[in-house]
Amino acid sequence: MGRADQGADWALLSRIYLNAKVYTGTARYTDAITYCNKIIESGQYALMSHYSWLFMGDNSQGNKEFILPIVYQNNNEVNWGGTNWLVLGPAGVTELINGLSGSWNEFRFTQSIPKLFPSFDTTIDKRALFYTEGQTLEATTITNQTNGFSSYKFRNINRDGSAITQNNTFGNIADIDFPIFRLPEIYLTYAESVLRGGSGGNVTTALGYINQLRGRAYANDPSSKEGNITAAALTTDFVLDEKAREMYWEAQRRTDLIRYDRLTTDTYLWDWKGGSLAGNAVSSKYNLFPIPTADLLANPNLKNTNY
Template identity: 30%
Template sequence: MDLSSSPLGTSMDAYRINQYAALGLLSKLYLNAEVYTGTPKYTEAAIAAGYVIDNGGYMLSDSSVTVPNAGKRPAVASDPDNLEGYAALFAPNNQNNPEMIWSIAYDNVTGGGMNFAQMSLHYSSQFTWNIANQPWNGYAALEEFYNSYDAADSRKKANFIVGPQLDYEGSAILDYAASGDLALDYIPAIDELYPNSSRKAGARLGKFSFRQGQVDNMDNDYPIIRLGDLYLIRAEGNARAAGNWSLALTDVNTIRARAGVSAMSTVTADAFLAERGREMFMEVTRRQDLIRFGQWGSSWWEKTNSDAYRTVFPIPQEQITASNGSLTQNPGY
């Protein structure tokens, strides 16, 4: 791939689009080209992703990459002093992570808009991180997905918050509005959805981890293009282009090695999709992944099957009106 005439540079600044960010974005488009246009571009996806992997100078955030744990409670011995590897990649102080190719610079003063702490944590988890405003007790992970991680998978510990919750001083947090045991203990099982679900049900979302003194707007930079994703794009592109999923093994096992889990000896399309889900959780790729693998319309917990036309969004009526007849609504809407 000759990029010698590109006006984009190669400086590794994750807040500016360089040649590698452009190629990473292109690899994502190529990977989904068959869905978008009907013409597969899997070889091109693998080549674009591979070029960045081989030439970009980026590295996976492995055990050699550490940052101070901004959420550490001095009175809680189980809180590590530092976050490393995968956990460091999504920490509040992740701005210099070597895996980031293109990212959004969220900041609690000048770059607001990320509020996962508010959206996921129980009200009383305010006392764990000294959060300025009480969280909303919202989003939780599906139990089946949580259980799909191997117990030794470092991503499981980084991605989810489970178990008895302690405050900044190490004391048990109580939920005085709960029935039965008042101790706040996040359990992976979710009994049901609103309005009668347990207040402590569901593993909470901790991938983009929190800091002490957390405010509504978080500081964690959010990846748009990162190296781990490109390994998986190269893996899938090579496998789909050749019709042979074993060609994905090398790159998949590179990602699994970073997570501290054993290498796969064989891989199928379904196993690859599951591994991609474990790696890319909370990084807004799942919808397009499920569509590409033909599973978007399937049923899962509390979701019935959906019609095929829903793989395409409706066109806003305002845009149809403004088009003077050149746009018509997508079928089914």
């Protein structure tokens, strides 16, 4: 884990306050904006120019975007989880692309995330790091590893294309740091909180933050006007979609869908949700994870509703 400094504390508070209505029943969007402002106005953080560089083996170099990372170095942190899991797990992705040998050929997307992008490659939006060769968009058969696109978002190579030096006996360990918090989440939290009625911010500033993300995505330049949207287009639904485009595979989506009441309901469906190809609603109990068996055995009084 990287050093958890004051910025990390503020980022955690902004995330908690964004979700406060789910947790406590009381909205705290003004507080979320307060802590977003503290991070942004500190001047300690800035967007990296190229989106893809954020998820490469040398992503610790010149990176002012990460507020708090989990640090992985192949000579110290040797395990088969972490960013190794994100490099080796995607179906079909080869060593020539991801920098590690022996793909596990497992993880794929449902259609919902790729369809949020203007194309399935990086010709327009450079965040669309989908692996499509030999893969179908629709996952008609769950057990068929060629059903569903995968991703090469996390790659264990240097940004100049050179190989990462392996300093361990295994010779196949990722050097990629994983972001717990990074600046785009703060921009997106600010925008959503403003749109949900929080005080201390405004739509004009929120729009500027969103367009910085899109400028980088479309032109490797946060100041570019490519990809810009208008204030009329900036809605809470747009922010949800933009967060998916910016932060897929960064452990954010489930929490976002719960906050929007879309994880379990039929207002948002994806392939095989609820066990059917077209998708269907499921019990709201799944907004909470089940309590692990070991904990239930240790304390029979523990219980989540409807489990």
